[in-house]
Amino acid sequence: MNPAATARSPGWRLRHRVAIVATLAWASAVAVAAPPAAGPPHALEQRPGEARSVETFDPEHTRFSFELRTRWGQKVAGQFPRYDGELTVLADGRHQVRIRLAAGAVVVGDSERYTRLARGERFFNAPRYPYIEFLSEPHSPDLARTGGPLRGRLTLHGVSRMETFILAPATCAKPGEDCDGIAHGSVSRDDYGLDGWQLALGDRVRFTMQVRLQSTQSKLAPPKSAVPKPAPSRNPDPVPAKPAER
Numbered sequence: 001m002n003p004a005a006t007a008r009s010p011g012w013r014l015r016h017r018v019a020i021v022a023t024l025a026w027a028s029a030v031a032v033a034a035p036p037a038a039g040p041p042h043a044l045e046q047r048p049g050e051a052r053s054v055e056t057f058d059p060e061h062t063r064f065s066f067e068l069r070t071r072w073g074q075k076v077a078g079q080f081p082r083y084d085g086e087l088t089v090l091a092d093g094r095h096q097v098r099i100r101l102a103a104g105a106v107v108v109g110d111s112e113r114y115t116r117l118a119r120g121e122r123f124f125n126a127p128r129y130p131y132i133e134f135l136s137e138p139h140s141p142d143l144a145r146t147g148g149p150l151r152g153r154l155t156l157h158g159v160s161r162m163e164t165f166i167l168a169p170a171t172c173a174k175p176g177e178d179c180d181g182i183a184h185g186s187v188s189r190d191d192y193g194l195d196g197w198q199l200a201l202g203d204r205v206r207f208t209m210q211v212r213l214q215s216t217q218s219k220l221a222p223p224k225s226a227v228p229k230p231a232p233s234r235n236p237d238p239v240p241a242k243p244a245e246r
Contacts, residue, residue, distance in 0.1 A: 052089045061180055061212035064101055069202045076201070078108040078118060080132075087176070087213060094138040097152070099209065101132040122196030125157060132156050134163075143167060144175040150183055157192045165209065176213045183209045 064080040082105035088096045104126035108114035119126045136152035143150065147169035154163040165185030172179035186206040189195065194205070 052091055052093075054089075055087045056214040057083075057085050058212040058214045061210070063208075063210040064099070065208045065210075067206045067208070068204070070200055071202065076108065076114070078106050078115075080106055085211075087211075089141075090138055092138075093141065095136075095141050095144070096138045097134070097136040097150070097211075099134045102126075102130065103132055104130055117196075123194055129156075129158050144181055145170045154187065156187070157194055159192045161187075161191060163187055165207070176211065179212075181209075181211045183211075 062083075064083055066078050066080075068076045070076065080101040080103075082102035083100060085097070085099040088098070090096060103124040104119055106115065106118050106124060106126070108118050118124055121128070124132070133155040134152050136150055139150065144167065147167050150165045150167045151162065152165075153160055163185060165183040167181065167183045170179060170181070175181050184206065186204045189201075189203050189205055
């Protein structure tokens with residue numbers, strides 16, 4: 001049989017159309033069932049009203065420090081003089097604290113050698129991990145007054161873990177404004193890969209946060225001119241002139 005004649009036969013054309021329709025139907029089903037292609041990740045949108053207010057820290061009163069113990073009971077203390085952070089009041093009234101410390105600015109006592117070692121790769125490794133960050137979970141504003149556990153995520157040496165700091169009870173009616181908010185907490189060096197000088201230093205690192213809000217700086221004492229002065233008499237006595245010298 002001539003192949004060309006077969007190709008032109010009515011039966012061949014019918015089978016050919018059925019195959020095309022079946023192929024298109026299968027492709028349409030696959031297209032509907034297949035999940036959409038993954039696009040680039042999108043940043044979280046900031047919903048309006050998510051934060052009611054944000055207050056930063058007062059550098060005159062705010063301090064961040066840490067402390068370790070040697071295997072022989074001696075104390076090694078340091079401070080983070082460079083930092084930023086804020087207290088956010090959320091739309092539902094809860095508070096959230098964010099703190100970021102500059103590891104490259106850490107200072108250990110008056111020792112240049114210990115300061116250099118603390119910043120180096122065997123401890124905080126500031127060139128590779130320049131910041132230590134803490135973001136608290138949203139919590140009731142009463143926590144600043146009553147004290148108690150302040151839970152949040154600590155990022156240290158490239159590792160993020162949930163940690164709990166203990167906030168001390170307030171010593172004034174408006175903690176964070178009229179007095180400092182103070183929290184303590186210790187973490188395991190082993191949890192964060194801070195494995196330098198294990199034979200000389202203990203495993204626990206104790207952090208202390210002493211925080212005052214920036215808004216306290218706007219509460220200035222009333223100027224002296226605000227103190228009322230007695231009104232002068234209507235006919236004050238004139239100051240006598242200095243007599244002329246003869």
